[in-house]
Amino acid sequence: MAVQALTQGKVLFGTAWTGTAPGPPGTQTVAGTITSSTDISFWGKSLSTPEAFEALDASGFGSGGFRNYVAGMAAMQGSITFFQDYAAGGPYATLSAVTLAKTLTYWDVQPVNGARSATNPSLVFAAFMTSFDFMTAATGEVMEVKVGLQVTGKWAHLIA
Amino acid sequence: MAVQAFTNASVLIGDLDASPFTNKVSSQVTVEMLDGTVCGTGGFRSYAPGMRNGELSAEGFADYAVGGTFEKISTGDGGTSTLMSMAPIAPGATLTAGDPCCFMRGPLDQMTVGPDGEAAGLAKFGIHIANDSVFAMGVVLHPIATRSTTASGTAVALTGPTLTQTLWAGLHVTTGSGGTLTVRVQTDDNAGFTTPTTRITFTATTGPVAMGEMKFLVPVNISTETHIRADWTITAGSFMFAVNAGIVQNV
Numbered sequence: 309m310a311v312q313a314l315t316q317g318k319v320l321f322g323t324a325w326t327g328t329a330p331g332p333p334g335t336q337t338v339a340g341t342i343t344s345s346t347d348i349s350f351w352g353k354s355l356s357t358p359e360a361f362e363a364l365d366a367s368g369f370g371s372g373g374f375r376n377y378v379a380g381m382a383a384m385q386g387s388i389t390f391f392q393d394y395a396a397g398g399p400y401a402t403l404s405a406v407t408l409a410k411t412l413t414y415w416d417v418q419p420v421n422g423a424r425s426a427t428n429p430s431l432v433f434a435a436f437m438t439s440f441d442f443m444t445a446a447t448g449e450v451m452e453v454k455v456g457l458q459v460t461g462k463w464a465h466l467i468a
Numbered sequence: 469m470a471v472q473a474f475t476n477a478s479v480l481i482g483d484l485d486a487s488p489f490t491n492k493v494s495s496q497v498t499v500e501m502l503d504g505t506v507c508g509t510g511g512f513r514s515y516a517p518g519m520r521n522g523e524l525s526a527e528g529f530a531d532y533a534v535g536g537t538f539e540k541i542s543t544g545d546g547g548t549s550t551l552m553s554m555a556p557i558a559p560g561a562t563l564t565a566g567d568p569c570c571f572m573r574g575p576l577d578q579m580t581v582g583p584d585g586e587a588a589g590l591a592k593f594g595i596h597i598a599n600d601s602v603f604a605m606g607v608v609l610h611p612i613a614t615r616s617t618t619a620s621g622t623a624v625a626l627t628g629p630t631l632t633q634t635l636w637a638g639l640h641v642t643t644g645s646g647g648t649l650t651v652r653v654q655t656d657d658n659a660g661f662t663t664p665t666t667r668i669t670f671t672a673t674t675g676p677v678a679m680g681e682m683k684f685l686v687p688v689n690i691s692t693e694t695h696i697r698a699d700w701t702i703t704a705g706s707f708m709f710a711v712n713a714g715i716v717q718n719v
Contacts (some may be wrong), residue, residue: 334510380507383513391471394556394568404605409717410499410517436517442495442570443554443603445474451556458501459513461478 318421318430319352319388321402322414329414331434331461338432338464345381349421353452355415357431359384359463384459386435388417392443392451399453400442401408407431407440407455415457419437426467433463476557477670478503478524478569478612480640480710481595482550483676484540485612489593490528495554495570497522497603522572522603523596530581530591535643537593538581547575551638551680552597553712555608565622565697571638571712573601573682601682604636606714609653609698612642621698623659628691629715635685637713639670641677646705648672653713655693664699665690665697673707687718 320342322447327340362380390399418430438456445451479486479493505629532538556628580594610621629635637653653662653668667685671677698711 329535330513332509334512334514335508336510363475377636379511380510381509388522392556393471395470399486401607405717407497407499408520408603408605410520410719427550428609436499436501436515438501439496440500442497443474443477443556444494446492447474449474450475451472456498456516460513 318418320416386457492527522599525596530593604714610711632654644707647703
């Protein structure tokens with residue numbers, strides 16, 4: 309058992325999937341990898357991938373005076389913040405046109421950049437990019453780009 | 469590859485070169501998400517992308533002198549559709565043709581141009597526009613500079629557009645007098661521009677263009693074109709101007 313610092317996180321990105329892809333319809337068993345992925349981990353600064361399960365209020369006369377919730381749909385809105393780089397292979401060249409084109413994208417994030425395992429699982433998901441910063445900063449700061457991600461359909465944790 | 473600090477940038481708002489007054493910028497494109505969840509999705513929500521939005525803003529310090537923020541952007545400009553462009557400049561570098569940029573036209577919906585600030589502090593200025601055109605991410609064709617003769621700009625590698633894309637270009641003219649300036653955007657299938665074709669022609673002007681001008685090429689498949697450049701005619705006098713171009717997917 310060990311608390312883990314995110315010092316070597318992995319962020320892979322692509323627009324195609326080899327295997328059974330995450331995303332719609334949501335009933336599939338996800339497996340495989342991103343096809344021709346681009347590793348943009350180098351520029352990664354932080355990521356947020358809150359897996360949310362809607363709790364629907366089902367309180368009624370029979371709930372004994374307590375609020376009672378039932379599980380609804382699962383949905384995730386994530387974001388990844390990168391240090392901005394306009395050179396080839398960097399966040400601008402890799403992600404800007406895809407955002408504007410409204411392309412469905414695939415993401416694979418991992419605690420440590422390496423092989424998948426039970427102790428180094430991948431979170432894989434299909435998402436549309438909801439925001440992209442071309443140049444957002446104050447003078448003297450390192451330029452960052454925050455990429456908003458609306459996950460669509462099923463996401464999964466893969467250990468192999 | 470180089471992560472870089474924001475120490476310099478080109479920030480143009482209509483006929484104002486706001487770079488010397490700016491200390492904070494924001495340029496963001498967003499895509500609306502429409503919930504398309506239906507039965508049988510395994511309990512997961514699914515989404516489809518909707519409309520795109522762009523926002524550009526700049527903040528900094530006010531200058532009430534001629535050519536400063538107050539003279540160039542007045543209260544009467546509020547709500548007026550204005551071209552705004554931004555381009556990062558790496559520390560120690562200068563902006564050159566081919567550098568990345570973004571540009572967009574839209575109404576000035578938030579302005580801080582009058583006296584604003586604290587006693588003994590620096591007076592502030594601020595600008596925000598929402599888009600009434602596309603949010604284009606492209607290349608600088610002509611960094612802001614003064615020209616007094618007819619010439620062509622540096623060839624920049626840019627392929628297309630295809631039929632599903634649109635070529636957009638933006639022109640800022642910040643100063644000018646003594647003649648007429650006509651700026652064009654040309655493409656060719658070679659860097660030497662041996663057979664240039666004019667794709668966009670901006671309105672001829674005899675002075676600064678207060679709100680800038682943004683134009684597009686009616687969608688046409690020119691995917692064999694691999695280079696783009698600015699080209700200009702000056703009958704007399706001198707003009708300070710900047711030109712940007714970008715290809716945007718039509719979706």
